[in-house]
Amino acid sequence: GNSVTQMEGPVTLSEEAFLTINCTYTATGYPSLFWYVQYPGEGLQLLLKATKADDKGSNKGFEATYRKETTSFHLEKGSVQVSDSAVYFCALKLNSNSGYALNFGKGTSLLVTP
Amino acid sequence: SAVISQKPSRDICQRGTSLTIQCQVDSQVTMMFWYRQQPGQSLTLIATANQGSEATYESGFVIDKFPISRPNLTFSTLTVSNMSPEDSSIYLCSVGDGGGQDTQYFGPGTRLTVL
Numbered sequence: 641g642n643s644v645t646q647m648e649g650p651v652t653l654s655e656e657a658f659l660t661i662n663c664t665y666t667a668t669g670y671p672s673l674f675w676y677v678q679y680p681g682e683g684l685q686l687l688l689k690a691t692k693a694d695d696k697g698s699n700k701g702f703e704a705t706y707r708k709e710t711t712s713f714h715l716e717k718g719s720v721q722v723s724d725s726a727v728y729f730c731a732l733k734l735n736s737n738s739g740y741a742l743n744f745g746k747g748t749s750l751l752v753t754p
Numbered sequence: 755s756a757v758i759s760q761k762p763s764r765d766i767c768q769r770g771t772s773l774t775i776q777c778q779v780d781s782q783v784t785m786m787f788w789y790r791q792q793p794g795q796s797l798t799l800i801a802t803a804n805q806g807s808e809a810t811y812e813s814g815f816v817i818d819k820f821p822i823s824r825p826n827l828t829f830s831t832l833t834v835s836n837m838s839p840e841d842s843s844i845y846l847c848s849v850g851d852g853g854g855q856d857t858q859y860f861g862p863g864t865r866l867t868v869l
Contacts (some may be wrong), residue, residue: 650772674857683846683862684824686755729796733858742858744855 644730646745653720653752658672661715661748663704663730671732673706673713674742678727684688687715687728720752756781756849758861766867767837774833775864777847782827784850787858788820792846803830810816837868 647662665671669732675687675697688697703743712731730745757780759775767773777786790801800820801809809822823831844865848858 672857675859684848684860686857686859687856695775714865741799742797 642671642732642734642743642744644745646728646730646748649727649747651750652747653750655722655740655752655754659684659715659717659720659724659751661728661730661750663713663715663745664696664714665730665732667732667734669709669734673704674701674716674731674733675704675713676729676731676744678729678747680726684729687745691716692734720750722752722754725750725752755784755859757853758847758849758859760845760847760864762864763862764867765848765867766869771837771840772833772835773837773866774831775845775866777830777832777861777867779828779849784827786824786830787848787850788822788832789846789860791836791846791863793842797846800832807867834866837866839868842866842868843865 645664654731660724676684677687680686688699690697690706693706695703695736704713704715706713727747727749729747731742733742759778761776764858773813788799789797791797791839799812800815801811801822803809803822803824806825819835823832844863846860846863848860
């Protein structure tokens with residue numbers, strides 16, 4: 641079946657540290673891949689996406705590259721800020737006639753300390 | 755992206771009662787989706803709601819427990835019926851970004867606690 645596996649959290653980093661949150665996927669077709677972020681007390685927000693192999697999604701200093709050969713979509717940021725503290729969800733969606741469900745990972749909690 | 759609001763933002767309910775959650779979008783959308791996020795867990799799709807037709811439920815979810823209405827292109831409701839503590843979750847609605855529905859945008863969620 642289709643699934644997403646994320647690294648377990650919580651992840652605690654100091655401000656300005658480099659961030660990587662690993663995400664790998666299993667899919668029967670060619671999915672679109674997403675990172676969503678959930679700030680404390682708020683709803684889910686789309687952070688970035690990539691729709692085909694080798695695409696790089698980027699937003700707010702975050703990046704993720706769709707790697708078909710390793711079935712991965714790791715999230716990176718060069719220098720995190722306290723305001724990046726949130727839960728990050730990796731998700732996939734199969735295209736065309738495969739339905740509309742987003743398959744989410746379990747989420748990775750990030751805490752950035754001053 | 756669409757602006758999505760939900761009511762109520764949170765509620766505490768007694769076992770055996772029902773709660774209806776409203777989702778309002780600031781633009782017309784073809785498809786709306788309802789998800790559940792159980793404590794400490796990821797999101798699971800409950801159903802897809804199309805205007806003018808029956809909702810399509812995912813495996814493990816049934817209409818009797820989670821009836822959905824979609825009276826127009828900007829509004830939907832999800833009812834959680836005959837609640838038990840296991841229904842304590844955050845319920846989120848989302849909308850697709852167009853014909854391809856590739857990207858979904860989420861409302862702020864309704865945090866439900868069942869005692």
